[in-house]
Every structure is written in C-alpha cells, then in structure tokens.
Amino acid sequence: xxxxxxxxxxxxxxxxxxxxxxxxxxxxxxxxxxxxxxxxxxxxxxxxxxxxxxxxxxxxxxxxxxxxxxxxxxxxxxxxxxxxxxxxxxxxxxxxxxxxxxxxxxxxxxxxxxxxxxxxxxxxxxxxxxxxxxxxxxxxxx
Numbered sequence: 001x002x003x004x005x006x007x008x009x010x011x012x013x014x015x016x017x018x019x020x021x022x023x024x025x026x027x028x029x030x031x032x033x034x035x036x037x038x039x040x041x042x043x044x045x046x047x048x049x050x051x052x053x054x055x056x057x058x059x060x061x062x063x064x065x066x067x068x069x070x071x072x073x074x075x076x077x078x079x080x081x082x083x084x085x086x087x088x089x090x091x092x093x094x095x096x097x098x099x100x101x102x103x104x105x106x107x108x109x110x111x112x113x114x115x116x117x118x119x120x121x122x123x124x125x126x127x128x129x130x131x132x133x134x135x136x137x138x139x140x141x142x
Contacts, residue, residue, distance in 0.1 A: 072084050122142055
C-alpha cells in the first residue's frame with residue numbers, strides 16, 4: 001500500500017511539473033528559422049507560450065506608453081489575425097518590416113476581441129519568463 005501511495009505521489013508531482021512548470025516550446029530546433037503553430041491556434045489559451053508564422057497585413061504606430069512596443073498585425077494561414085506587441089526597449093526593432101512580409105514568432109498569447117495578442121517576443125533580462133523571439137528575413141529579434 002505504501003508503494004502505491006508513493007507511486008501516485010511521484011506520478012502527481014511529475015504531472016504538475018510537466019503541466020505547469022515546463023514551458024511549451026516551439027516544435028523543431030530553437031534556432032530554426034521558421035516555427036509551426038503547436039497546438040492549433042484554435043486551442044491556444046491565454047498565458048500560453050505559442051509559436052507560428054503569419055503575413056503582416058498592417059504595420060501600426062509604436063505604443064510608447066510605458067515600455068515601447070513595435071506593433072503590427074499578422075494574418076495566420078487560418079485567416080485569424082493577431083496583434084504582435086514587440087518590446088523594443090528589450091529587443092531590436094524590425095526596421096525593414098512591411099505589409100506582405102512573413103514573420104515567425106514565439107511568444108505569449110493573450111486573448112482579445114480582435115483575435116489575440118502575441119507579446120513576450122524578447123528575452124527576459126531578469127530570467128523569470130521564457131524568452132521569445134520574432135524572425136523576419138532570416139534574422140532573429142529577441
């Protein structure tokens with residue numbers, strides 16, 4: 001009986017570790033020049049680390065309230081659109097970004113009325129959050 005209880009405690013601890021403490025990483029190598037959405041965008045949850053690739057449909061003005069963010073809209077292959085808010089106080093700006101460009105990303109997803117927001121597309125200088133990135137024309141911005 002003690003072995004069964006021990007086994008169940010270890011199994012429960014492993015589940016908690018895998019489910020809540022290990023970040024969801026993008027498929028493929030971390031140095032890959034492209035990323036695939038995993039899981040499907042329809043299954044993304046607020047606060048989840050996600051990856052994907054989309055086409056820039058609109059370049060917006062920077063958000064300069066607080067930390068500065070470069071903002072643009074990506075359209076995914078599903079037709080869904082996402083706002084990307086890229087912190088340019090912590091990571092380089094994509095200076096050559098234009099409508100029609102392809103951008104790969106790895107960041108944190110949040111929901112909104114328009115389809116969603118991707119943020120944390122940069123490193124965390126304090127090391128408390130999973131680092132994200134954007135890729136554009138073969139260059140990684142993190």
